[in-house]
Amino acid sequence: MSEISPTTVIGISVVVPSFNQGRFIDETIRSLLDQNYPNLEILVMDGGSTDDTIERLKTYGDKIRWISEKDEGQSDAIVKGFARTSKPWITWLNSDDVQSNRALWRVNEAIAANPNAEVVIGGAHYMDADGSNERPYPTIDVGPGIDVKREMFEKGYVAQPSIFYTRALYERVGGLNRSLNFCMDYELWTRFALSDAAFARVDADISGNRWYETTKTAAQTLDLYAEVLATQKRFFGKVSPYYVQAVSDHLYTKFHSPFFGDQKHLLVRWIYFKALWVVFNAPSPWYCGMGLFRYTLAKSGPAIGDAMTCGDWYRGFKSFLRQRFI
Template identity: 30%
Template sequence: MGSQTGATLTRASILIPVFNQERYVRECVDSALAQTAADCEVIVVDDGSTDGTPAILQAYGDCIQRVRQQNQGVAPALNHGLSQAKGAYVAWLSSDDLFLPEKIERQAQFLDENQAFDLVYTDFYEIDGDGTVIRDVRSPWYANQAEFTRALLRNNFVNGSSILARREALERVGGFDTGLRFQSDGTTWFRMLAHGAFGHLPLPLVKYRWHAGNASHRQSARLRRDMGAYYDQALAINPIERLFRDRLERRGWRAEAERDIGDILAYRQLYGRAAQRYLRSLALEPASVRTTRSLAACALRAARQLMRAA
């Protein structure tokens, strides 16, 4: 893949989707404007805010590009911003998060020097509503891309605000996934991984805010309801032969793979889907004690889940 940088391209586009975030959006935008990388554009997509957010954004004048739309959610807002972007690289910054000043510069240099990667993500600081650092989160990375995808399936460790992606790679998969309101980042990563690879810069270059008002916290119940649909889509994007392509020469790989997927689904408390995978595994390897025990434990947890819901 050739370099995307050139005279007709902006170095990077920073996309900030925002909805009713008057408390934090000014600090967020300031962190985007404070980047040490030359030639960055900041595109803020106001997703129908009804608080003081529009007035705050208007005060920036020509320092940012402001776009307004009816409330549709994060992924449509990102795609609206992507349609306006001129950068060779694209970053996503949630409106309550913060970039450290060297984030874009360091990541753009990484992608310049590592053409095999379509996206690079970083570690991050988790902060509270007042900006106090709670913890330093070190994100994993796996050189084996099949192993990487399986690990991502178990737990989405690619923080959206930490990414910098090649714009052409995002456009190739149709931008951010609008199919799920609160899980669009994970399915977007899987669609990109079907065509390329992700790199990791082991530096905390983002402050990710965890507070009572953010979507991850506020929508926890909706997230749980969406989890089943998310995994259905993720597994459709990643057929078992692709997900376990590094094991195809191993004897009994498919039975093991079905069980491993069952383990992931059981970890996510999707017990019905997990049981189906365990049964597929047992159909291929009926004598597996491990899979039989996993299926029994899954059935017990499912029963307890039903009792709690009753």
């Protein structure tokens, strides 16, 4: 990939919120510095770590800035960090995630190709705590002819370290919602879309997102879903099939499967889905009623374009009868 001349490189500020992530912080910071991007500002907002994070931060000298003080959580740290940075484009990178494939340069190229862009979104991957077991992170579609508002409602998945936006847009929509602990990113992206911001895309994997048992989203999944559902209802007045199934599958796995196994799992999952559809969408009677008949399970878990068909149900029913009576 060719590099854009440094005279045309846009300025990017990256805030790194961190608390007791000494085992990951070096890899996170190196993933930024090793890109040799000449117009980069890195500010680590540490929440008063008691591990070796501060000692590690000191080794970078003037290559980064860092502040260690108590905060009111991740959202608060990010808001304060953005207020203390100065570049026209901004993002945050959690202290256990990384950027990949020269992300900053690719974002810069996307901006050069789309001068009116206010948001740039790239691809990403999940990985385990040690960086292994990479698997794709699904990403919404953006670009000419794409309804980003609909994408945000129906799907909503964007890898947070793979999205960059102008400071002007961030301030125009009111900044990050400090009251949210889990889906402050999705809520912000939704406000971007509803404000008719101009989106551009990087067709490359530009970040790695760690997923392990003690991550906030993995350990408190129901709390995450609660915030997402509240966000969808506040902005759209309804909940999309994707998130209804995400919650129903989670509840099925948590409360049903451990006790009853996978016996009749398709039927039980379907019941969970339909029941929650009504619970979540009852305040929108027309959407609720139409969706009750129109929408059903996705075969491979929450996914778009993978819904069960009548043929799938028929083949499953025949298989059930053969196993039961033959």
